[in-house]
Amino acid sequence: MSYVENLRRDYGDFKVEIPQWEILDEGVTVLWGPSGSGKTSVFRVLLGLEACPSMKWSFQGVDLAKLKTPQKKLGVVFQTLDLFPHMTAKENILFAARARKVSEEKSRNRLKELASILKMESFLERPASVLSGGERQRVAIARAIMGEPRLLLLDEPFSALDQELREESRRLLKQVIEVEKIPTLLVTHDQKDxxxxxxxxxxxxxxKIVEEVRLS
Structure with missing residues (x-):
């Protein structure tokens, strides 16, 4: 399992206090709550974007809290997606593989697999700047997975999509997580997620985490 301990952050008028929290090492752990509940703060602390000297994050014998952000080997999809607009969808995805020093042969094979699962074949060569919201989101998910992350962290990944695209995106995300078997933390306020x-x-x-429910 992945255990987070002593995640504490004081913003003056707001505090995040999580003495102990378990993130599943298989399947999807959802951090759920209304806007302003502290979800994004937790997300940023886990990534190392905000300091939390007291935190320990044990995952498969490694304390991720002691590592710098690139060394954590986390796959991340922000709400804003943050693609490189001048690059094609394919170039955006392969950029992550090169950054993590994944071999070219392995990158090509994984790209082919992800393109099939996420139905991206028709727009891989298009610049990110001309992709639709749903297409950009699939590219962002594929890019996060290409670097062979320890865990996948998603922050409100469907919020910019209309209802029909959200349904399709949830289904595709569920499929790729099951195929790739990457433990995932999904931050959301949407009950349908x-x-x-x-x-x-x-x-x-x-x-504060006030309730935890294991569903499967």
Whole structure:
């Protein structure tokens, strides 16, 4: 399992206090709660974007909290997706593989697999700047997975999509997580994300995890 301990962050008028928290090492752990509950703060601390000297994050014998952000080997999809607009979809995805020093042969094979699962074959050669919202989101997910991450972290990944695209995106994400077998933390306020994707739900309110439910 992945255990987070002593995740504490004081913003003055708001505090995040999580003494102990388990993130599944298989399937999807959802951090669920309303806007302003502390979800994004937790996400940023886990990534190392905000300091938390007290935190310990044990994953398969490694304390990820002691590592610099690139060394954590996390696959990340931000709400804003953050693709390189001048690069094609394919170039965006392969950029992550090169950054993590994945071999060219392995990169080609993984790209082919991910393109099939996420239905990206028709737009791989298009610049990211002209892709639709749903296409950009699939590229961002594929890019996060290409670097062979320890864990996949997703921050409100469907929020910019309309309802129909959200349904399709949830289904594709569920499929790719099951195929790739990457433990995933999904941060969301959308109950439908919970219903479709969660293996465990951690509910956060006012900076504290107030309930944890294992679903499968």
């Amino acid at each position: 919970v219903d479709m994707l969660a293996n465990k739900v951690s509910t956060i309110r006012n900076g």
